Amino acid sequence: MLFVEFRFFWFFLAVFCVYWSLRENRSRKIWLLICSYFFYAAWDWRFLFLLIGSSALDYFVGRMLARTEDPRARRSWLMLSLCANLGTLAFFKYFNFFVSSAAELLAWLGLPAGVHTLNIILPVGISFYTFHSMSYTIDVYRGKMRAVSSFLDVACFIGFFPQMVAGPIVRASAFLPQLQSLRKFSDVDVRGALVLFLVGFVKKACIADGVAPTVDKYFNSPGTYNASSAWLGVLFYGIQIYCDFSGYTDMAIASARLLGYELPVNFRFPYLARNVSDFWHRWHISLSSWLRDYLYIPLGGNRGNRWFVARNVMLTMMLGGLWHGGAWTFVIWGTLHGVMLVLHRQWSEWETRPAGLAAIVDWIAWPLTFYWICITWIFFRAADLSHAGAIAKSFAFWRSAGTHDLGLRMIWIVVLLGIVHQLNSRGVFSTWWRRGSSEIFAAGYGCSIALVLVFIPAKYTPFIYFQF
Amino acid sequence: MIATTDSPQTSVSIGRGFLDVGIAVFAFVLVCAGLNALLPFPEIDIVSAELRFFQEHQDEFDTVFIGSSRIHHQIAPAIFDRVMREAGHPTRSFNFGINGMFPPESGYVLERLLNEKPRHLKWVFIELGELETGRIPQAEASRRSLYWHDWKRTSLVLRKILDGGDQEKARDLFLFHSALFAKNFTNIGRKIDLSWWSSHLGKKGAPPKNLGHDGDGYVQQIRKMSEAEAVAYEAGLERAVAQAEFTPVTPSTEQAYRQWADEVRKAGATPIFLVTPTTAQTKLGFRPESGIGGAIMPFNDVKGYPQLYRNEIRFDADHLNGTGAEEFTRLIADNLSRLIKDGRIQ
Numbered sequence: 001m002l003f004v005e006f007r008f009f010w011f012f013l014a015v016f017c018v019y020w021s022l023r024e025n026r027s028r029k030i031w032l033l034i035c036s037y038f039f040y041a042a043w044d045w046r047f048l049f050l051l052i053g054s055s056a057l058d059y060f061v062g063r064m065l066a067r068t069e070d071p072r073a074r075r076s077w078l079m080l081s082l083c084a085n086l087g088t089l090a091f092f093k094y095f096n097f098f099v100s101s102a103a104e105l106l107a108w109l110g111l112p113a114g115v116h117t118l119n120i121i122l123p124v125g126i127s128f129y130t131f132h133s134m135s136y137t138i139d140v141y142r143g144k145m146r147a148v149s150s151f152l153d154v155a156c157f158i159g160f161f162p163q164m165v166a167g168p169i170v171r172a173s174a175f176l177p178q179l180q181s182l183r184k185f186s187d188v189d190v191r192g193a194l195v196l197f198l199v200g201f202v203k204k205a206c207i208a209d210g211v212a213p214t215v216d217k218y219f220n221s222p223g224t225y226n227a228s229s230a231w232l233g234v235l236f237y238g239i240q241i242y243c244d245f246s247g248y249t250d251m252a253i254a255s256a257r258l259l260g261y262e263l264p265v266n267f268r269f270p271y272l273a274r275n276v277s278d279f280w281h282r283w284h285i286s287l288s289s290w291l292r293d294y295l296y297i298p299l300g301g302n303r304g305n306r307w308f309v310a311r312n313v314m315l316t317m318m319l320g321g322l323w324h325g326g327a328w329t330f331v332i333w334g335t336l337h338g339v340m341l342v343l344h345r346q347w348s349e350w351e352t353r354p355a356g357l358a359a360i361v362d363w364i365a366w367p368l369t370f371y372w373i374c375i376t377w378i379f380f381r382a383a384d385l386s387h388a389g390a391i392a393k394s395f396a397f398w399r400s401a402g403t404h405d406l407g408l409r410m411i412w413i414v415v416l417l418g419i420v421h422q423l424n425s426r427g428v429f430s431t432w433w434r435r436g437s438s439e440i441f442a443a444g445y446g447c448s449i450a451l452v453l454v455f456i457p458a459k460y461t462p463f464i465y466f467q468f
Numbered sequence: 469m470i471a472t473t474d475s476p477q478t479s480v481s482i483g484r485g486f487l488d489v490g491i492a493v494f495a496f497v498l499v500c501a502g503l504n505a506l507l508p509f510p511e512i513d514i515v516s517a518e519l520r521f522f523q524e525h526q527d528e529f530d531t532v533f534i535g536s537s538r539i540h541h542q543i544a545p546a547i548f549d550r551v552m553r554e555a556g557h558p559t560r561s562f563n564f565g566i567n568g569m570f571p572p573e574s575g576y577v578l579e580r581l582l583n584e585k586p587r588h589l590k591w592v593f594i595e596l597g598e599l600e601t602g603r604i605p606q607a608e609a610s611r612r613s614l615y616w617h618d619w620k621r622t623s624l625v626l627r628k629i630l631d632g633g634d635q636e637k638a639r640d641l642f643l644f645h646s647a648l649f650a651k652n653f654t655n656i657g658r659k660i661d662l663s664w665w666s667s668h669l670g671k672k673g674a675p676p677k678n679l680g681h682d683g684d685g686y687v688q689q690i691r692k693m694s695e696a697e698a699v700a701y702e703a704g705l706e707r708a709v710a711q712a713e714f715t716p717v718t719p720s721t722e723q724a725y726r727q728w729a730d731e732v733r734k735a736g737a738t739p740i741f742l743v744t745p746t747t748a749q750t751k752l753g754f755r756p757e758s759g760i761g762g763a764i765m766p767f768n769d770v771k772g773y774p775q776l777y778r779n780e781i782r783f784d785a786d787h788l789n790g791t792g793a794e795e796f797t798r799l800i801a802d803n804l805s806r807l808i809k810d811g812r813i814q
Contacts, residue, residue: 439491454662
């Protein structure tokens with residue numbers, strides 16, 4: 001069930017009406033949990049048991065951590081949780097990748113091996129709910145929060161339908177306290193939530209799904225297209241992935257807000273970033289902060305010499321790339337970001353850098369960062385390494401053997417969206433809709449939905465991040 | 469409904485909430501209806517191009533044949549016009565048959581034709597058949613399935629589904645057609661039509677690809693049935709003959725044809741209902757009290773028209789090839805001439 005489908009509207013209407021008609025927090029959580037499991041089962045009911053199992057295990061681990069102060073025992077319980085969660089993730093997501101990569105390596109070494117990959121279905125949202133789940137046990141282990149006694153709370157936190165399948169990645173310490181207090185409808189910014197949902201819907205259903213066919217056309221056979229098409233295809237993909245993912249997140253945050261819960265902001269105008277470090281404070285913020293707190297800092301973080309820090313950054317970004325999928329293109333994507341982060345760090349720490357050079361770099365910071373981000377998107381989207389290499393060459397050197405043209409005149413879409421993005425970052429669109437009575441807002445909202453529906457494709461394209 | 473406290477302010481808030489929702493829904497429905505009326509006709513493969521062609525030449529024709537492939541591949545306007553001319557009633561006809569265009573889609577297209585008010589239209593031959601309510605898996609997600617689902621057509625289809633016997637199948641079909649109506653009414657994905665319209669402003673659209681050799685809408689089928697097909701066809705025909713009896717169309721189908729007959733008469737023409745020479749031998753017709761009027765020409769009669777059921781003139785069990793189409797067309801023209809001569813039709 002996608003957020004942009006009609007049936008989600010009916011589903012959410014039922015969830016909303018029953019939720020707010022219930023007076024007790026416990027009843028509301030039970031209702032939320034039933035609805036969340038129903039939402040998940042609508043994808044594939046078989047993997048619901050995996051979700052319930054993961055929730056049950058981490059609840060149990062949390063209870064065990066609460067019962068003992070013995071460091072060895074606590075570490076063992078934590079390891080159980082991490083191994084179970086990461087093991088499950090590794091099996092479903094990376095088994096075939098590791099097997100086929102090992103086989104390729106053996107073949108390269110002259111030791112061909114018979115390879116048996118499995119026909120494994122990737123459970124929707126496993127990367128996300130696994131991270132939600134681990135944040136609970138890790139935070140309890142670290143003493144950042146106390147283990148909760150109610151399985152209902154843990155299950156609701158892990159399975160909460162707005163964020164379960166594609167984020168934002170929510171921390172237990174931020175969300176569980178919300179679950180434990182009765183939400184008041186009077187505290188809900190209904191107008192803000194509805195506008196946010198509509199904005200997310202437009203981003204996903206109109207913009208992302210609108211440019212998707214052009215992106216697919218290019219990336220499916222890049223060798224047949226000319227160099228200007230490489231630029232258009234890559235820029236359109238940048239638009240697609242941003243609008244798809246941030247659009248989904250907007251709808252997730254809005255849905256949660258309508259039920260009285262706050263989810264973390266996940267995007268802050270990432271394409272306005274002036275360096276890659278800034279980009280990662282603006283793009284998929286919940287993932288980058290999760291990786292920082294649960295991977296980078298435990299690895300040692302900034303505490304060490306420049307090589308040690310570089311190692312930590314590279315490992316974190318490579319694993320962050322791998323998190324997105326079992327393919328070398330994702331690893332390279334993460335590596336490229338890691339390299340730029342290390343270089344940026346060196347640049348920032350270079351105390352004696354020439355003022356002229358600093359001024360030039362400052363001047364070209366934004367286009368250079370944007371250009372680099374586009375290069376990395378090539379690896380993120382391309383079908384395989386050879387496609388990625390060909391596209392990158394075409395993009396970087398404006399050279400291609402292909403002659404087909406996607407239609408560079410469509411660049412006006414990129415320019416227009418860029419202007420909207422910039423204006424939005426300055427808050428131009430953020431408050432005008434708060435003026436006026438609720439009746440005028442309601443009428444305007446109804447008209448807006450009717451207009452928006454004209455611009456969505458008749459067929460639904462799945463959210464890109466669902467595949468992660 | 470919203471559980472905070474039972475204060476008067478809460479009741480006012482709830483009431484206000486319902487009012488706001490009602491206003492939003494009303495505004496939504498109003499804008500959808502307005503857009504539905506204002507947006508250009510959807511660009512549907514074959515259908516739109518042929519409609520445009522007919523609209524550009526509508527005053528040249530006085531006779532139109534409308535229906536499915538059984539019209540498109542079986543009625544040759546050139547032959548029809550020649551036979552009518554020889555009988556002293558010259559005509560200029562057009563074949564608006566489109567593959568897969570069953571009622572109620574054919575009725576929707578017919579109304580679009582008539583809305584343009586062709587000035588010389590005298591006779592409209594409408595293929596007679598039950599309203600099609602089934603789902604065709606390959607076509608379900610297509611715009612062709614969607615575009616004719618306005619309230620008038622959808623209500624007919626839903627009525628037929630509800631009148632049917634199979635409850636489980638009925639529920640599935642009911643939801644299917646309701647969803648298509650909702651999609652059509654809310655104009656989902658109509659930006660394609662806006663793009664097409666804006667890019668073709670002031671320009672002529674591409675001519676339709678299926679107008680046939682003479683540009684009159686008739687496309688000849690050349691092949692004959694194989695021996696195995698012929699054997700199966702004859703067996704099927706024998707079974708069908710055993711079940712041949714008069715069956716009035718279902719109430720919803722009757723309502724549909726009444727609407728279309730009225731539209732044709734309002735346009736100053738005469739409706740004639742045509743049953744093509746298919747294997748099914750059931751005598752379709754209207755109840756005497758239906759008030760539809762109009763002649764019915766039932767050619768699905770192996771005893772009455774054995775010449776239309778010979779293997780060698782059939783393309784498949786339900787379609788005639790070119791030779792069969794010529795014969796069939798002559799028979800239609802002869803029937804019409806006779807009806808005019810007898811004063812049973814103007």
